[in-house]
Amino acid sequence: MNDRIKIIDKEVLSDNWYTLNKVTFEYTKNDGSVQRQEREAYDRGNGATILLYNKEKGTVVLTKQFRMPTYLNGNKDGFLIEACAGLLEEDNAEDCIRKETEEETGYRIKNVQKVFESYMSPGSVTEILYFFVAEYEDVMKVNDGGGTDEEEDIQVLELSFKEALRMTSNGEIKDAKTIMLLQYAQINSLLA
């Protein structure tokens, strides 16, 4: 696909839960010279995320859960407020996010709108994340949420949009996908 890149070797360094590969490749620089380089790339599949919002109430639904990698790196209690998200399985991103929304937040939503897609850590993680927004109403709540996985322990938060935006400024919300979705909602006036 790119004749400036020639993959020489791909070595699996770890495949315990997800896969960490070391890729050796020849890279042709802008000046035409060829360099041999190595990069580690963590492959944990792709994901989808969604902002649920209610115009009339001026609210959004977010989740709160323990995230070990953040606990290892400065997040005091390790809990993170995030937009609902999940890894893609066999299904396409849209079906995946509908299913994930019901499992994690308890809302059975109808129409979802794809807004953009983004690599979240392009220097080290292969994952591309698909971003969605959807309107929700109280009557769509069909269960308590929380996740289906035995180790999942997800708290569902319904916050005013203003409060959620404030939390992105004061550091209470520190998750990229969540900040991106809240700012998308603000820029596009999804809520008053």
Ligand SMILES: Nc1nc2c(ncn2[C@@H]2O[C@H](COP(=O)(O)OP(=O)(O)O[C@H]3O[C@H](CO)[C@@H](O)[C@H](O)[C@@H]3O)[C@@H](O)[C@H]2O)c(=O)[nH]1
């Ligand atoms: N035992 C074990 N379980 C794991 C490990 N890593 C993840 N899991 C479990 O695998 C499940 C994955 O849950 P999902 O809801 O599908 O994914 P997610 O972790 O919420 O990921 C979403 O958010 C990430 C962070 O923003 C995104 O990177 C990702 O794309 C996705 O959108 C969770 O139950 C989690 O505990 C691991 O190393 N060991």
Ligand SMILES: [Mg+2]
């Ligand atoms: Mg999740």
